[in-house]
Amino acid sequence: MESAKHHSLMVCDHCDAVYRKPRFRRGRLARCTRCGAVLERMQRLDVGGMLALTFAGLIVFAIANAYPLVRIDVRGAEDANTLWGTIVTSWHAGAFGVAVLTLFTLFVFPLAELLAALYVLWPLALGRRTPGFGTGMRVLRLAREWSMPEVFMLGVIVAVVKLGSLAKIAPGAGLWAFAALTVLLTLVTSFDHGCLWDLATERRS
Amino acid sequence: MIAVRAHELDLVACTACGLLCRDVHDGARHVCPRCGAALHVRKPDSLRRTWAFLLASLILYVPANVLPVMHTGALFAGTEAHTILGGIIELWHDGSWDLAVIVFVASVVVPILKMLALAVLALGVHRGWTTRLRERAKLYRMVETVGHWSMLDVYVIALLVALVHFRGIAEVTPGPGIAAFGAVVVLTMFASASFDPRLLFDAGSRHG
Amino acid sequence: MDETPRDPLADLPAPAERRVPRFAPSLIWLVPLVAAITGAVLLIGNWRAAGPRITISFQSAEGVEAGKTQVRYKEVVIGRVTAVALSADNSRVEVQVDLDARAHGFAVADARYWVVRPRIGLGGVSGLGTLFSGAYIGADAGTSGVQRKEFSGLETPPAVLHGNQGRSFALHSEDLGSLDIGSPVYFRRVRVGRITGYKLDEDGRGVGLQLFVDAPYDRYVTASTHFWNASGIDLALTAGGMKLNTESLATVIAGGVAFQQVDGEDASASEAPENASFQLFRDRGDALKPADGPSIVVRMHFNETLRGLTVGSPVDFRGIVIGNVTGIDLDYEPKTQTFPANVTATVYPKRLGGINLHFPGAEGSRDDPGAVFQALVEHGFRAQARLGSLLTQQLYISLALVPNARPVRFDATARPLELPTATGGLEEIQQQVSDILAKLDKVPFDEIGVNLRDTLHTTNALMRRLDDELAPEAKQMLAAAQRALEAANRTLASDSPVEQGVAGTLDELRRAAQSLRGLADYLQRHPEALLRGKPREAPPPAGER
Numbered sequence: 037m038e039s040a041k042h043h044s045l046m047v048c049d050h051c052d053a054v055y056r057k058p059r060f061r062r063g064r065l066a067r068c069t070r071c072g073a074v075l076e077r078m079q080r081l082d083v084g085g086m087l088a089l090t091f092a093g094l095i096v097f098a099i100a101n102a103y104p105l106v107r108i109d110v111r112g113a114e115d116a117n118t119l120w121g122t123i124v125t126s127w128h129a130g131a132f133g134v135a136v137l138t139l140f141t142l143f144v145f146p147l148a149e150l151l152a153a154l155y156v157l158w159p160l161a162l163g164r165r166t167p168g169f170g171t172g173m174r175v176l177r178l179a180r181e182w183s184m185p186e187v188f189m190l191g192v193i194v195a196v197v198k199l200g201s202l203a204k205i206a207p208g209a210g211l212w213a214f215a216a217l218t219v220l221l222t223l224v225t226s227f228d229h230g231c232l233w234d235l236a237t238e239r240r241s
Numbered sequence: 242m243i244a245v246r247a248h249e250l251d252l253v254a255c256t257a258c259g260l261l262c263r264d265v266h267d268g269a270r271h272v273c274p275r276c277g278a279a280l281h282v283r284k285p286d287s288l289r290r291t292w293a294f295l296l297a298s299l300i301l302y303v304p305a306n307v308l309p310v311m312h313t314g315a316l317f318a319g320t321e322a323h324t325i326l327g328g329i330i331e332l333w334h335d336g337s338w339d340l341a342v343i344v345f346v347a348s349v350v351v352p353i354l355k356m357l358a359l360a361v362l363a364l365g366v367h368r369g370w371t372t373r374l375r376e377r378a379k380l381y382r383m384v385e386t387v388g389h390w391s392m393l394d395v396y397v398i399a400l401l402v403a404l405v406h407f408r409g410i411a412e413v414t415p416g417p418g419i420a421a422f423g424a425v426v427v428l429t430m431f432a433s434a435s436f437d438p439r440l441l442f443d444a445g446s447r448h449g
Numbered sequence: 450m451d452e453t454p455r456d457p458l459a460d461l462p463a464p465a466e467r468r469v470p471r472f473a474p475s476l477i478w479l480v481p482l483v484a485a486i487t488g489a490v491l492l493i494g495n496w497r498a499a500g501p502r503i504t505i506s507f508q509s510a511e512g513v514e515a516g517k518t519q520v521r522y523k524e525v526v527i528g529r530v531t532a533v534a535l536s537a538d539n540s541r542v543e544v545q546v547d548l549d550a551r552a553h554g555f556a557v558a559d560a561r562y563w564v565v566r567p568r569i570g571l572g573g574v575s576g577l578g579t580l581f582s583g584a585y586i587g588a589d590a591g592t593s594g595v596q597r598k599e600f601s602g603l604e605t606p607p608a609v610l611h612g613n614q615g616r617s618f619a620l621h622s623e624d625l626g627s628l629d630i631g632s633p634v635y636f637r638r639v640r641v642g643r644i645t646g647y648k649l650d651e652d653g654r655g656v657g658l659q660l661f662v663d664a665p666y667d668r669y670v671t672a673s674t675h676f677w678n679a680s681g682i683d684l685a686l687t688a689g690g691m692k693l694n695t696e697s698l699a700t701v702i703a704g705g706v707a708f709q710q711v712d713g714e715d716a717s718a719s720e721a722p723e724n725a726s727f728q729l730f731r732d733r734g735d736a737l738k739p740a741d742g743p744s745i746v747v748r749m750h751f752n753e754t755l756r757g758l759t760v761g762s763p764v765d766f767r768g769i770v771i772g773n774v775t776g777i778d779l780d781y782e783p784k785t786q787t788f789p790a791n792v793t794a795t796v797y798p799k800r801l802g803g804i805n806l807h808f809p810g811a812e813g814s815r816d817d818p819g820a821v822f823q824a825l826v827e828h829g830f831r832a833q834a835r836l837g838s839l840l841t842q843q844l845y846i847s848l849a850l851v852p853n854a855r856p857v858r859f860d861a862t863a864r865p866l867e868l869p870t871a872t873g874g875l876e877e878i879q880q881q882v883s884d885i886l887a888k889l890d891k892v893p894f895d896e897i898g899v900n901l902r903d904t905l906h907t908t909n910a911l912m913r914r915l916d917d918e919l920a921p922e923a924k925q926m927l928a929a930a931q932r933a934l935e936a937a938n939r940t941l942a943s944d945s946p947v948e949q950g951v952a953g954t955l956d957e958l959r960r961a962a963q964s965l966r967g968l969a970d971y972l973q974r975h976p977e978a979l980l981r982g983k984p985r986e987a988p989p990p991a992g993e994r
Binding site: 045047051070072110113115122123132135142170174177182187198199230 | 246247248250252254257258259260261273275276277278315328331332337343344347374375378379381382389390392393394395396397398399400401402403404406407411414415419420423424427430434438439441443
Binding site for chain 3: 115
């Protein structure tokens with residue numbers, strides 16, 4: 037069902053226009069002329085770089101979850117919550133939907149994205165292609181749509197401001213880690229999948 | 242300019258891995274040979290799904306704004322109910338105009354815009370509009386990019402509930418509104434994910 | 450127009466290219482490196498800050514929450530509760546606490562833990578802050594070197610914490626009075642400490658108290674300090690009258706103890722060591738009076754009624770209280786068929802003061818009390834029950850000199866010492882009154898009355914006679930006396946010849962004296978004149994013109 041020629045073609049996701057794959061130099065992106073969507077962005081990074089970012093992301097993810105995000109002090113009563121603690125408390129308080137959404141969008145999917153990236157990139161960096169590459173890539177695609185750490189950062193700011201009059205708020209180690217996680221996750225999300233596929237296809241043979 | 246469309250060339254691109262395959266019109270379901278993902282020329286039932294999700298989110302948008310999203314109880318003040326709009330007004334009155342604007346945009350403007358935009362896009366496909374294709378494609382891209390920011394209020398409520406948890410002094414409990422609002426955000430995201438933007442260009446190319 | 454179908458693919462446009470800035474990729478590995486370092490630093494910090502994990506058991510976990518409740522020492526957080534669970538036998542609650550690394554002083558054998566909640570006690574209301582901040586577990590560090598991981602939590606905060614400067618002392622008292630844990634200890638009406646504990650003696654004869662005096666006041670507790678119970682209001686109705694005393698309002702409510710150094714011959718200024726033991730006196734007067742020295746028990750045998758004599762009544766010697774009654778007992782004497790009373794008293798011979806010095810003991814020791822009493826008894830002192838106050842009708846025992854006391858055999862070595870008694874006091878008065886009455890009875894008033902009447906009669910007659918006979922004679926006598934006086938007056942008047950004669954005589958005497966004096970002067974200057982006589986007057990010296 038394929039022909040060699042077709043490997044040199046690419047299709048715009050949004051408007052179905054067909055293009056010849058250009059020979060990119062590093063650091064260039066291609067836009068669809070018809071609809072303006074980004075076709076391909078040549079990674080600044082090579083696989084090794086991507087892997088490095090993934091590692092960093094996983095470590096930071098661990099830190100962000102292990103340490104409290106925010107410390108609150110209301111007239112001497114102190115409390116601090118990690119991300120997991122927030123989810124659990126919301127659940128116990130009756131906000132089931134909120135707890136589930138927070139769990140998936142801030143914990144499950146970011147972790148899945150990082151793990152899938154690791155799973156996919158590591159063999160690739162070693163010059164191999166893992167058998168579950170396809171699944172891994174699909175997980176990556178799904179996860180990146182539903183990971184929202186940057187929205188959470190803004191949410192923390194809003195919540196802190198809302199609580200400012202009532203209590204003393206201090207950021208915890210987890211919050212800084214989460215900010216770093218946001219950056220790293222954005223970078224991981226930006227890995228160009230077509231590029232990876234190409235690499236994988238090369239490796240397979 | 243006119244570009245050749247894969248559809249015309251009987252090519253199918255795998256949405257997962259980007260591989261171009263030749264379209265086999267045998268009515269069976271096909272998978273991508275490279276990655277195993279299901280191959281579809283267009284997203285299945287795109288319009289129908291989009292409309293369904295859109296409608297659901299529209300219905301739920303009412304209770305999301307009418308019902309309180311949280312109850313706050315302070316030491317001697319009893320419990321108070323807050324809605325999304327109420328929270329925004331509070332932020333404004335408290336002097337945090339910037340945050341009030343941000344929350345307003347994220348929790349009110351964005352969902353409404355999303356719903357409107359998707360409705361317009363879907364309508365455009367139905368009606369076969371051909372003008373301003375590029376703009377509408379941009380609109381779609383914007384909906385996709387911005388859509389998840391509506392989650393802001395969900396996170397704020399989650400944080401407030403989890404942090405202000407001091408029995409007797411101050412306590413925040415979630416209200417039914419926030420569940421509805423979360424559902425609205427999710428549904429609109431599903432709606433935009435179901436919509437296939439290539440349909441826009443299909444309508445456009447049919448006529449031109 | 451038909452065109453050769455061109456390979457549509459040949460016409461494919463190339464997508465637009467755009468430049469995106471690049472950066473060196475090898476630096477990208479810094480990112481995970483930094484992340485890893487940060488994570489490691491945090492982990493190590495955590496691990497180093499983690500201290501021992503201990504379990505404290507309480508009766509109830511009210512206010513204690515896993516993950517939230519803190520453990521505080523001097524308001525500094527030193528640990529946190531990580532789990533709360535029931536003990537195996539469901540009798541206590543076991544609270545698991547993770548202490549900070551620097552809190553190793555709290556996982557030792559004598560560390561103590563309690564829950565701080567709002568509490569009302571003798572010290573006032575405490576722990577109100579916990580209404581807002583939630584209960585926390587208070588901790589007291591220990592100094593022991595023995596490690597310990599399981600503790601039994603106290604139900605109330607301890608009165609004294611380690612590290613509190615000051616000293617503990619032990620008191621012994623007959624009863625607790627109105628004291629309690631937390632009762633204040635005063636020194637010169639300044640609150641300097643508190644009672645920290647009490648315990649009934651093993652033999653049930655007294656109460657041992659533990660108290661704590663804060664620094665720097667603990668240096669005022671010396672070996673010669675006396676403590677007394679300053680609780681409440683001291684109202685005493687004694688033979689001396691009524692006495693009212695109170696230390697402060699706090700002591701009225703909470704009871705209290707006060708102390709002061711007692712000056713005496715054996716007063717020392719050295720500070721009392723930790724846990725030194727003291728006697729708790731009943732009241733201030735009791736505490737501050739000079740030391741009693743040894744006491745001896747005496748017994749007295751009274752035949753009269755002793756209504757008004759109570760346990761505690763004083764034993765008095767010439768106005769000085771030398772002891773007090775400790776027991777009154779009735780007895781039956783079959784021989785005389787009377788009910789005498791046996792009174793037991795404790796007497797402090799030292800209070801007799803200087804008397805002791807004069808009566809050395811049989812062995813020559815001055816402190817033998819028996820010897821003193823021997824001497825007193827021989828002198829005629831007896832024990833008497835006397836009325837102390839007409840107001841209260843209280844009796845007291847007085848060791849008084851009884852005139853014409855019957856000599857009594859006295860054994861100075863017997864213990865208890867048997868003091869001879871004599872009736873006295875009220876009995877004595879009664880006896881005297883009845884004697885007087887008896888005497889009065891014997892007086893023959895009738896005869897006296899008759900005699901008196903006769904005497905008056907006679908006197909009357911005598912008076913009349915005087916009037917009639919004696920009066921004119923007396924008048925004459927008076928006139929003669931007057932005349933004599935007049936003559937004397939004349940004789941002695943200033944211009945009477947006698948007077949003149951006298952004056953002349955005096956004049957002559959004066960002149961004579963003068964010449965004598967001149968002679969004496971001359972003789973003094975010319976003593977040879979006695980032999981040669983006075984020389985003729987020499988002619989005046991030449992040259993006088």
